[in-house]
Amino acid sequence: MSAPSAASSLPAASAPGRSIAAWWQALPLTAVFAVFFLIPLALVLMVSFWDYNQYEMLPGFTLKNYVAIFDGCLSRNEAGDMCVTVKTYLSTFKFSVLVWLLTLVIGFTVSYFLAFHVRSSGVQVVLFVLCTIPFWTSNVIRMIAWVPLLGRNGLVNDALATMGLVDKPIEWLLFSDFSVVLAFVHLFTTFMIVPIFNSMMRIDRSLIEAASDSGATAWQTLWNVIIPLCRTGIIIGSIFVITIVMGDFVTIGVMGGQQIASVGKIIQVQTSYLQFPLAAANAVVLLSLVLMIIWALTRMVDIRKEL
Template identity: 75%
Template sequence: MTPTAASPMTSRPIKPWWQAGPFAAVFLLFFIIPLALVVMVSFWDFNEYELLPGFTLKSYLSVFEGCSHLTETGDLCVTLSTYLSTLKFCLLVWGITLVLGFTVAYFLAFHVRSAGLQTALFILCTIPFWTSNVIRMISWVPMLGRNGVVNGALMGLGLVDQPVEWLLFSSFSVVLAFVHLYTMFMIVPIFNSMMRIDRSLLEAASDAGASAWQTLWAVIVPLCKSGILIGSIFVVTIVMGDFVTIGTMGGQQIASVGKIIQVQTSYLQFPLAAANAVVLLVTVLMIIWGLTRVVDIRKEL
């Protein structure tokens, strides 16, 4: 009995570009086109009433106005000082979230033996995400305010004679809120990397006489580089563009790049805001490029 010929529908595999088509369409519609529009608007002009389509570098010149030289007082221009302030918060939050995220992930991955308890504790870490960021930020106000819980406790214990002013609406409260909001973005990828580590490697390191710290630095950290990099990219990109947290926890007194863009948008200065957004995007891409030079994520994954 001769085998039947395969039907044309079963013999022709789906071409790869047909499979990638829907994803490419989504990427084009929700990323490439909006980004292209932002870049296009950044070269337009505007007045008090309308946008003026065309091509001008006026917005970019306004962004970098005064940055070609120091002012007479030796201060940096507004753009550079704002970026330095934003980078300061970014670096502080990145360092703190990295330490906290790695510690929590390490405890969950290597010290919690029960899979059920591990899952329960991991879900416990996600509980803050069950509410909005604004609610989580506002919850710090009665804690850190002049008449808040922390100041009340400090004065009750006799540690201070008057309320501590820098606990709220300051750089401290901004960093604290960032760490509270975004540490989970560091925990998840690092925990995922740790769970993929072959436990026999840890046993081999122990049999070779390595201490716990030596095993940590020589085995666990190198194998978690991809998770650390992904978590770092999440935290850096979010903090660099954030304006709600800095505005709320900084008492509208601390400048950031995201805050400048938000203010310019509220005043309908869309080309100027778009130019700032493009500069911010280039800066963030440069940071990500630097991180990927340190760790080749394609090889790690």
């Protein structure tokens, strides 16, 4: 009887050792996460409650920065106009929604073609690498490349004028909402393609064959089989695109001609004027909204379970 009892005590005795080893394995990643994510966020939150003047930040605790952000938002003026903060956030949300819709349609279409219509894995790899070409150069270079195409004397306006389709240059092609959305789609569609393509490649092809054998049309198979099984990729791609667009200020500044407001642009201007506590307060508000959007998206699918 002593032998079995001794053997049964071995797992219990080794459990603390396994627990300690797991903690040691998680320690490096935890340290990196704390140093490069948690501590900077804590510093931004702390600075958002400080005061400042033209020359320095004044450590302390004040709600002045948050009051300044929402100044005039709780009361309507005689004209009934919205406050600057609400207008800015609505403009940012507008760009996020438009870019999200366009990148989703383009990303899903490209991923569907690569996953289900390209049979050769080698060709799939080549075409997938082509989708990453925009990342081979910096964002600024990619944006500036649109200027000689869309400007008043650009190639597009010259071509339209040569064909007699327009009498004068089209003004809204550049430094407008159109050019900002175009640049965003050009820059960030890959962030939608990659996760959706990954989800599609994991779909069991026998499910599609079963749907076809059951008499389902191509659209019915797409809507009832492929799209539900790609939810994880769609949600991950949506999180990437929406969060990047919400905080972007370079693209809006360059392609909008410094004339279009966004939350990221306001934060960048405030930091340039050394208004760091006010910029930190704006960053905290923006981060809170982005986290709520991410939370709402992750409620639609259990990403950890699906992955």
